[in-house]
Amino acid sequence: MKRFSMKSLALAGALTAVGLMAGAGMTFAQEVTLRLHQFLPAQANVPKFVLDPWADKVEKDSGGRIKIERYPAMQLGGKPPELMDQAIDGTVDIVWTLPGSTPGRFPSTEVFELPFMMTNAEATSRAYWDIFNSKMKDTEFKDVHIIAAWVHGPGLIHSREPIAKLDDMKGKKLRAPTRIVNALLGQLGATPVGMPVPAITENLSKGVIDGAVIPWEVTTALKVAELVQNHTEFGGDHALYTTTFVLAMNKARYDALPDDLKKVIDDNSGADVSALFGKTQAGTDAAGRKVAVDAGNNIIELSATDVEPWKTAAQPVMDNWVVEMQGKGVDGQALLDEARTLIDKYTQK
Template identity: 75%
Template sequence: MKPASIRSLVIAASLASAGWLATTSSTLAQEVTLRLHQFLPAQANVPTHVLTPWADKVEAESNGRIKIERYPAMQLGGTPPQLIDQATDGTVDIVWTLPGSTPGRFPSTEVFELPFMMTNAEATSRAYWDLFESRMKDGEFADVHVIAAWVHGPGVIHSRTPVEKLEDLQGMKVRAPTRVITALVAELGGTPVGMPIPAVTESLSKGVIDGAVTPWEVVPSLRVQELVSNHTEFGGDHALYTTTFVLAMNKAKYDSLPDDLKKVIDDNSGQDVSALFGKTQEQYDAPGRELAVGRNNNIITLSAEDVEAWKAAAEPVIANWVSELDGRGADGQGLLDEARSLIEKYTAAQ
């Protein structure tokens, strides 16, 4: 064979090898599709202003190698309390859920749901993340990879008849989202009815419940302002209650990611992300409240002095929770003291 022909073969082989390597390199640049499942309609505030921007940011920072499919309103099946198990067993890849939807399973998170604990959602979410890292990550949440942990803004009582004092709550059937808040409604004299948030609209319209406790931001998506005409807010430095959330990922799915894609998830996880989620959610309380104002609904704002009677009535909820966790060997009083200290720290720093 002539030298020129040999050179041509070598060049052709080199080009073919380069093409194979490029193809292999492209294949090795792994692309991942993650399914994000949650319980609210796509147009609700959290999907629109928290989950969608987060998913878009992850996709962008991965240069399109991570694709996040979004499934609102339990489109992949199951019920809201089953979401955490869907993330645990890999039925889906990521869920947004309330730990309190599975009563007693994540008892440490309940410390932030105790009455008159939270100040605002941003500071309390920072405190929640700190306590998650120190006390929950390798215990209650060991089976999932938690991306963010946060709370919503101040809880409000929305009711058919006005609630201006404790006595007005007597016997009223009130929807409560979690075990702690169910105990709170009962201690204050109401009749708690546990149910996931999507069931509130139908339950109010059919008279199954007389009212519900929710933050203002969820009011528009549930049409609460159309179904009741009274809304009771609590003055002072601490809210009646809040609810804890987590954005959790299947652990095996996270562990299977290449390091550079893990870094994308990690860069969009943690305390700052949790605080942003809480702050964002609370920011949308104002538009929800304005809808009620626009309908000339009766908005009752209890003074800090009025709230003192409610705080005193709620004390047994806190004492019972501490006693229960102490009974489990979980140091309820220590959790309570640490949570209060962290909330105070982050509130003062704002």
Template identity: 60%
Template sequence: MLLAGAAGLGAVLASGSASWAQDITLRLHQFLPPQANVPQFVIDPWIKKVEEAAGGKLKIEHFPAMQLGGKPPELIDQVIDGAVDIAWTVNGFTPGRFPRPEVFELPFMMTNAEATSRAYWELFDKEMKDTDYENLHVLGAWVHGPGVLHSNRPIETMDDMANVKFRTPSRMIGFLLEELNAAPIGMPITAIPEALSKGVIDGAVVPWEVTTALKIPELVKNHTEFAEGNAFYTVTFTLAMNKAKYESLPDDVKKAIDDNSGMEFSAMAGRIQASYDAPAREKAIEMGNNIITISPEETQKWREAAQPVYDRWAADMEAKGIDGQALIDEAEALIAKYTEEQKAQSNDAADEQEGAEAAPTEESGMSETPSDGEATEAAQ
């Protein structure tokens, strides 16, 4: 009886231990509402994949729209201090806090979101992990699609920028707007609609992705883009975890997180975010708005006008003991590398598609698996 009792007690303890092992809960905090693109199509799917990979041992609770309190600029300290376990944030919320990632926010640095996100992750792994992010365990680092000029007057040349009041998304673009004789005004992205309607600003610099939700095409009718492969700007994002919390996790739970984080996740996040640019642009066209595309020749003039911003940033980095020019050179080389790889993959995919269309097929049993981008569009 004693042995039976001991066995029963052991079973209870073992059961309790197993239950405890499955009771790991992490809290993820971020600034956008749950229906926004990134929470809905990047963060929530990531949570699901990690939880599934952890085999039921992990629960990640998602708190959108600053539900746990504080303001967006406080997110990074919340995760460093352990007030939350994971945070998704914009590096620009805390200007100067993360100097090295700013290299990807320099004007006309990025080509497209996926290639630039890959470059960002590689340079993070090489130059930033043990410097800017030494107090964090970074899960993803990516950028959004090309930034566009949206204004109440047509912007066709640099001269048209004079005295135009633009909401600026980052200090890098603030520098450029100053160089172009425009008037940069900083404000949260959510303040743009009211600022436009009241004439506080004449325009905003944001990617197409967010324009529909912000009603920008209803408030201004002119949208200026640049020649393909030339982005006026982008913004860097970070999904990061409290370092001590990550290190305290069991190895198998760490693996579940690691296997779903890193470069491929970052590239996917950038690609998904940019996939919402085209539908938003199409809505502006349907409303009869004026889409201006700067020619390659004119775009080159804008790029040349941006050079003082590069010089200013490199000098700022030098004052911090950072080789800014080396970061610029590395970022440009990595973006070029991943852009070429992406083009090659697209060409290969096109060739395969042509071959598949030319080859005879049987109707039965044939199926087509959509790419991540197509799946995202279907999810809309």
């Protein structure tokens, strides 16, 4: 029988202890699983080109210690307007949603949805983040941790019948995403119908609505070019409208992360990420437009001159919003002026 010296046994014991400590070290290196919930199908442009790449990068930057499970199309239950509350109450960990899905709850975000405010999505998203960080973070969004805040590319009208002039809007039942865009469509003569994006396809196919306002990028997932044949684009330096988004995380979940994993989230948050998200989302507009062109649909391109009557007709929406904000204790005119200044600043860069 082989005999072991006391020295050998001591060495073996030391190696075992080292192994146990290494194992314990691996155990103490906290691993976190986060559930990301959102309202579009997984193959849509925003999940595919914005949310998934972001989640993949967070996982990679964390050395695999953060795992982000992705749940598209409201797979975890509820309706799109409930997403923010799901993030706040911890039903899920992260959501992608529209603040405007819950009218009046995040009023300051509406400044970027006002008519003819947006120039391009990247510049407007930077302006949005700046104002979020200085004016909304500790007030309207105090119950949630915001990772990014951005807008989509130019909004336009998709309709069964051609809309080439302002009078063509009369009586048209058009889907709108938010309170402000509802007000805009009503001011322009249409009958606004508020509904979340996933409901557009069914309501167009059943004839409940005559058209919808959405950016080009989401039309492919919704098969809009198959359901309507006319698309009205607005020329000039400013888009008809845009919609604000946030990527929001449960505050307690974020606060409970160890510092190194919190840094991973922080490094993938903020102004540059918001601008990238806006630019990326708008960058997929061209593919959606091509589908409509290839289908032989009618693309109505309004010139900057053609758009002037629309701007004049839309002005009361802005005026009314400023007054409404004053009633909420917000200096709406100052906020509007600041948003315009920041958008212009970032557009010129």
